[in-house]
Amino acid sequence: MRHPIPDGTGSRRLGPADAGELLTLQRAAYATEAQLYDDPRLPALTQTLDDLRAELAHPALGLFAGHRLVASVRWRIDGGTARIGRLVVAPDRQGLGLGTALLRAAEQASGAHRFALFTGHRSEGNLRLYEREGYRRVRREVLRPGVELVHLEKEGSRSRQAHPVEVPRAL
Template sequence: MEIQRALADDAGEILTVQRAAYVSEAQLYGDPFIPPLVESVEQVRKAIETGVTLKAVDGGRIVGAVRGTLSSTLSGTLSGTTCLVGRLVVAPDRQGQGLGTALLRALHDQVPEATAFDLFTGHLSEGNLRLYRRLGYRETRRERMDDHLTLVHLRR
């Protein structure tokens, strides 16, 4: 398995993996219209072109991906670059094999200029929360979206 920078031409295959990976999340929250499931291939292509998107490739097949978007902050005496982590996905048949960990670590390495990494997940997504905490992410706040979803925001 190799982790590489994604290319715009990878958008369709990454979207396929993304949709397969997020079906369980949609079922967990009882919502088939969560953003990762309704995103278009054009939106994925744009994310690849404008941010840092990594793909995990095994035998020519994309089996996982993660996105990072950089933003600079300047408030008072604090300044820095934050990487917003998004769409960490692993093909269902490859979950539990360390690919999510490898992808997140590779993203951390790809953007050394980031002084912080921010991400969020749903409050019922225990596996995601365990992974993020194991990699040094700490909860910063919770945001209630509606009756069935509270987002847990984390930072590393």
């Protein structure tokens, strides 16, 4: 399968050998999320290295600035639906379009026509991104008091997803 982000941009598939660096990125990115909820027990912050290695058996894509992993996204296919998760961008690289580029890349690489993801109810930036990309809210789920997940879905077409994804030059 052709890589959804043009060559030479510092992007590549991630695997179990990348778990340590990815865990570091994930914790940095989710630290700001934890502040929104005043809860350091968010699953992304409590995930173990071994759990993350196992999760990397599913597809994952990373963007690199030099040798530094600055953004990543993971997904799995479930009954024809691409379940996109853990879209993370390093705090010092947020707002540059990397999250949008990776979301589009995951959609394209998945080959799916239907996409699903979730984010926290107070994660307004994430909700704006997903809704701007055509996702619609379908339900809410209480994770624990004070933390709710907003589930979003999107129907897509391969023709729309087939266009190359441009990675911002700020990488």
